[in-house]
Amino acid sequence: MIDAALLDWYDRHARVLPWRTGPAARKRGERPDPYRVWLSEVMLQQTTVATVTPRYARFLELFPTVEALAAAPVEDVLAEWAGLGYYARARNLHKCAQVVAGEHGGVFPQTEEGLLALPGIGAYTAAAIAAIAFDEPAVVMDGNIERVMARLFAVETPLPDAKPVLRDHAASLTPDKRPGDYAQALMDLGATICTPRNPACALCPLREKCIAQKNAIQADLPRKKKKAAKPTRFGTAFHITRKGDGAVLLVRRPDKGLLGGMLAFPATEWGERADAEPPIKAAWLKADEPVRHTFTHFHLEMDVWMVTVSDAAARKAQKALQGEWHPDPAMAGLPTVFRKVLDVTNRDK
DNA sequence: AAAACGGGGGG
DNA sequence: CCCCCAGTTTT
Numbered sequence: 001m002i003d004a005a006l007l008d009w010y011d012r013h014a015r016v017l018p019w020r021t022g023p024a025a026r027k028r029g030e031r032p033d034p035y036r037v038w039l040s041e042v043m044l045q046q047t048t049v050a051t052v053t054p055r056y057a058r059f060l061e062l063f064p065t066v067e068a069l070a071a072a073p074v075e076d077v078l079a080e081w082a083g084l085g086y087y088a089r090a091r092n093l094h095k096c097a098q099v100v101a102g103e104h105g106g107v108f109p110q111t112e113e114g115l116l117a118l119p120g121i122g123a124y125t126a127a128a129i130a131a132i133a134f135d136e137p138a139v140v141m142d143g144n145i146e147r148v149m150a151r152l153f154a155v156e157t158p159l160p161d162a163k164p165v166l167r168d169h170a171a172s173l174t175p176d177k178r179p180g181d182y183a184q185a186l187m188d189l190g191a192t193i194c195t196p197r198n199p200a201c202a203l204c205p206l207r208e209k210c211i212a213q214k215n216a217i218q219a220d221l222p223r224k225k226k227k228a229a230k231p232t233r234f235g236t237a238f239h240i241t242r243k244g245d246g247a248v249l250l251v252r253r254p255d256k257g258l259l260g261g262m263l264a265f266p267a268t269e270w271g272e273r274a275d276a277e278p279p280i281k282a283a284w285l286k287a288d289e290p291v292r293h294t295f296t297h298f299h300l301e302m303d304v305w306m307v308t309v310s311d312a313a314a315r316k317a318q319k320a321l322q323g324e325w326h327p328d329p330a331m332a333g334l335p336t337v338f339r340k341v342l343d344v345t346n347r348d349k
Numbered sequence: 350a351a352a353a354c355g356g357g358g359g360g
Numbered sequence: 361c362c363c364c365c366a367g368t369t370t371t
Binding site for chain 3: 040041044049051052092119120125187190191196224276288321
Binding site: 046047048050051083084085087088089156160196197200255258260275293294295296297335336337 | 350352353354355356357358359360
C-alpha cells in the first residue's frame, strides 16, 4: 500500500521541474522525451535541482536533440558544462550521444540493460530512464531513496554496507503501474519531507508505515561510515596577457584526471608546496591573495602570477605552454577554480 | 573494495 | 566546518 499512498501524495505535491511532463500530458498517454530525461538525469548526478534547473534549460537550447549533441565538438559541450563539475559526465554524455545517434539510429535503448551499456549511464541512471521514459518497473536507487528505505525499514547497518539490503527493500515496494512517477515521488519525498536533517515526519504520507519514526530513530538514519579528512595542496597559476590585443593564454587539460578536457590557466602541478617556476622570464606580478578552492578529496591554495607581454614574448609563451589565446577568458567556459583565478586578476589590477 | 572525480548550499 | 546532493568510472 506504500505505492498508493505515495502516488496519491505525489499527485497533490509533485514539484514542477522543467524535465517533467505534467499530469495532463501523462493522462493523454504521452511519454517524456528520452533525450531530455537522459540529459536531466546525467546533470542531476551528485548535483542539486537548484543548480541544474537553469543549466538544463541553457543546454537544451544549445543542443536540442541527441543528433545536435552528437554533431557538436566536444569542446563546446565541455564549455557548456563548465561550473557543473564531474567533467567526465560531459565527455561521456557526448560519447553517449554519438553512440545513440550513430549506432542506434538516434533512438535510446528502452531497457535497463541496454541503457546500462551506454557511456556515463550506471545503475541509477539506467533504472531512472527505463522507469520515467519507458514505463519499465525498474528499481531506482539514489541517495534520497536509500535514506527513505533506511528509515522506513529502520536499517541500522551503516552505508555503504547497507546498500544491498536497502535495494531489496526498494525492490519489494516498486510497483508495476506508474513506476516513473513512483520513483520520482520517492525522490521528491526524500528531498522535501524525509530530509537528511530535521525530517518533517508530521507531513509524511508514509508516517504510519515508518519503523524508524515509530522508534524515534529516524534522525539518526541512515548511518554512514565517516570519511577521511582532506589534505591541502599548493600551486601557482599564470595569467599571461598579450599586449597587442589583450588576449589571454589558456591551456587544454588532458582528458584523464582532474578537470579533464577543460580549459584552464597554465599552472604548476598541485603538491606539497607552491614552488613557482614561471614558464617564461618576465616582470611577473603576484596577486595579494591566493585562490582557495576545495575539490572532492583535497583543498587547494593556488598563488596567481600575472604579466602582460610583448607579442614576441607571447609567441614564445604559447609555444612553450602549448596554449591558445582567448579574447575573453570569462566567456571561455572555465571550471570554477580557474574562474576564481580570473576574479583575483581582475581584483588586483 | 576503495579512490577519483566538482561544486554549491544548508546547518 | 562538515554533510549532502536523481552517481559513474577507474584502480
